[in-house]
Amino acid sequence: MHGTIQRYGLAPPSEDDALGMLARVIGVDRAAAVWARAHREAGLGGAHGEALGPAELLRVADVLVRSDGPERAIGTSLAVRARTWLLLHRVQQGGAR
Amino acid sequence: MTTQIDVAEAQRGREDEARLREIVELDLLSPDVDDILQATVEEAADRLGLPQAMVTVVLDQAQFFAAHHGIDGWLAEARGTPVEWSFCALAVASGEPFVVEDATTHPLTRDNPLVEHEGIRCYAGIPLVSSRGYPLGTLCVIGKVPHTFSDADLETLRGLAAKAVHRIEERRVGEGAPLPGESGG
Numbered sequence: 001m002h003g004t005i006q007r008y009g010l011a012p013p014s015e016d017d018a019l020g021m022l023a024r025v026i027g028v029d030r031a032a033a034v035w036a037r038a039h040r041e042a043g044l045g046g047a048h049g050e051a052l053g054p055a056e057l058l059r060v061a062d063v064l065v066r067s068d069g070p071e072r073a074i075g076t077s078l079a080v081r082a083r084t085w086l087l088l089h090r091v092q093q094g095g096a097r
Numbered sequence: 098m099t100t101q102i103d104v105a106e107a108q109r110g111r112e113d114e115a116r117l118r119e120i121v122e123l124d125l126l127s128p129d130v131d132d133i134l135q136a137t138v139e140e141a142a143d144r145l146g147l148p149q150a151m152v153t154v155v156l157d158q159a160q161f162f163a164a165h166h167g168i169d170g171w172l173a174e175a176r177g178t179p180v181e182w183s184f185c186a187l188a189v190a191s192g193e194p195f196v197v198e199d200a201t202t203h204p205l206t207r208d209n210p211l212v213e214h215e216g217i218r219c220y221a222g223i224p225l226v227s228s229r230g231y232p233l234g235t236l237c238v239i240g241k242v243p244h245t246f247s248d249a250d251l252e253t254l255r256g257l258a259a260k261a262v263h264r265i266e267e268r269r270v271g272e273g274a275p276l277p278g279e280s281g282g
Contacts, residue, residue, distance in 0.1 A: 007210075007214060008210040008214065009210065010179065010210075017158075021157055021158055024113065024157070025113050025114045025117060025157065026114060065126070068121065069118060069121060070113075070114050070117035070118050070121065072121045072126060073117035073120050073121055073126065073156050073157070074117070074156075074157065076126050076154075076156060076159070076161050076177075077156040077157055077158040077159040077161075077180075078158070078159075080156075080159035080160070080161055080175060080176065080177035080178065080179070081158060081159050081179055083174065083175040083176070083177075084159075084171075084175045084177070084178060084179060087171040087174055087175055088171060091171060
C-alpha cells in the first residue's frame with residue numbers, strides 16, 4: 001500500500017527510520033521517550049501497534065516540529081520526507097500535476 | 098563491548114546534535130524565516146538572472162526550504178526534499194561553493210530525480226556557516242537551462258550569503274550550541 005514511488009525511487013518513511021534518526025542524535029532512551037510522547041500527542045495512542053504510514057508519521061512529525069531542541073530538526077526532516085512521499089504519491093496517482 | 102565504530106558513530110551523533118541544536122536556536126525552521134530572507138533570495142535570483150533561489154537548511158535526512166523564490170508545485174508544498182536529492186548537502190559537506198553548469202552531465206547530479214523529472218539544469222550554492230562555526234545550509238540559485246557562472250556571479254552570491262547569515266544571527270534564541278569541538282553533552 002505504501003510502496004516506493006517508482007519514478008523517483010523514493011521509499012516511504014517508516015517508524016523505524018524516524019526512531020533511528022532520533023536515536024542517532026539524542027540517544028536511544030531519550031528517543032524512545034520523545035517518540036512515545038509525540039505518538040500520543042498526535043492522537044495515535046501511546047503504544048506501538050500497526051506500522052505507521054506516511055500520513056500518520058506526518059502527524060507525529062508535526063508534534064516534534066513544535067518541540068524545542070534537536071527533536072524539532074528531526075521532526076522537520078521527517079515531515080519533509082513524509083510530505084514529499086505523499087505529494088509524489090498523489091502525482092503518481094494522477095491527482096495533481 | 099564498545100567498538101571503534103560505536104565510538105565514531107557516537108561522536109558523529111554528538112556533532113549532529115550540536116549542529117541541529119544550533120539550527121533550532123537560530124530559529125531557522127520557523128515559517129517566518131521566509132519573510133525575513135525573501136528579499137535576499139529575490140535579489141540572488143534577479144542579480145544572477147536565474148528563475149529560482151533559496152535559502153536551504155540541510156538537516157540529517159532532508160533539506161528544508163527556509164526561504165524560496167520561483168519554486169512551485171510539489172516542491173513548494175513539501176518545502177524541501179529528501180537529503181539524498183539535495184545539491185545543497187554537497188556544498189555543506191564540502192564547506193565550499195558547489196557549482197553545476199549542466200546537471201545532466203555532472204557526475205554527482207546527472208542521476209538525481211530533480212534533474213531527471215523536475216528539469217534542474219544549473220545550480221550554484223554557497224554554504225551558510227553560523228558565527229559559532231556550524232554549517233547550516235546554503236544560499237543557492239537554480240536554473241532550467243545550462244548556465245556558466247562567472248567569478249563575479251559567485252562573489253555576488255557570497256555577499257548575499259553573508260547578508261543572509263547576518264539576518265539569521267540577529268534572531269538567535271537560547272544559549273547557543275557548544276562550539277564545534279567542545280563536548281556536546
